[in-house]
Amino acid sequence: MPEGPSIVILKELIDDLPLHKPEIIEVSGNVKTIAKDRLLHQKVQEFRTLGKHFLICFNDFTIQIHLMLFGTYLINDTKKTPLKLGLTFKKDQINFYTCKVDLLEGNAKDLYDWSIDIMSDQWDDKQAIKTLKENPESHICDILLDQHIFAGVGNIIKNEALYRAKIHPLSKIKDLPLAKIKLLIKAVVAYSFDFLKWRKEGTLIKHWEVYNQKTCPKGHPIEKKELGKTHRQTYYCSNCQKKYS
DNA sequence: GTTAATGTTTCACC
């Protein structure tokens, strides 16, 4: 389920219901990390996302849901897997499975900084450039997955954006020209919104240029290796993507 | 039955 754009889709689906500051009339599920009574009869002020987090915002606290690798949700439907957290409103019900649920004290606006969220209109690429430069020795394939810098980027966006920017995943930050870093950041954001559009259309997979592919669009063989200290599968084309060193 | 996967946290060890 989980890269940033997929969480945006979840938020849009829920916003479409539509619920206007709905009161939670029942809380179900086996969640143990929060006290469920805390939510009962509370009114949701807003649903938001930050990176891969789905946020249910109340006046003085925030429920933060992370779908991890296998998390799912169903709106007005249920499934056999044990329910982690179910929220029932007057007419609608939202059910979360296999996810991490946390309660953070305080209003979301004071808890989060949306300038690190690739899907946010507050996204700040200058700040990202600055943070990147503070990590000159990092491999680009690792730092793209750093949620403190690129909240919402997952392994698919990492691979596809690196291919679009024509950068080899093992290039180090210090070796990348500034123009190339800027290009990459633009590619990350642009691909994330393409991801959103294509996922909604059901055409995401057919648009993959390197992820899970055997050859790149130019017909070169794709290499698949666990690279960097994150050890995530990395798909790349040594012909199209230049290694800066 | 086995395998791999869109992710993150925790713990052991140097």
Add this chain to the structure above:
DNA sequence: CGGTGAAACATTAA
């Protein structure tokens, strides 16, 4: 303490 890395958690499709 910092870095590394393995293990842990959990689901489903191929």
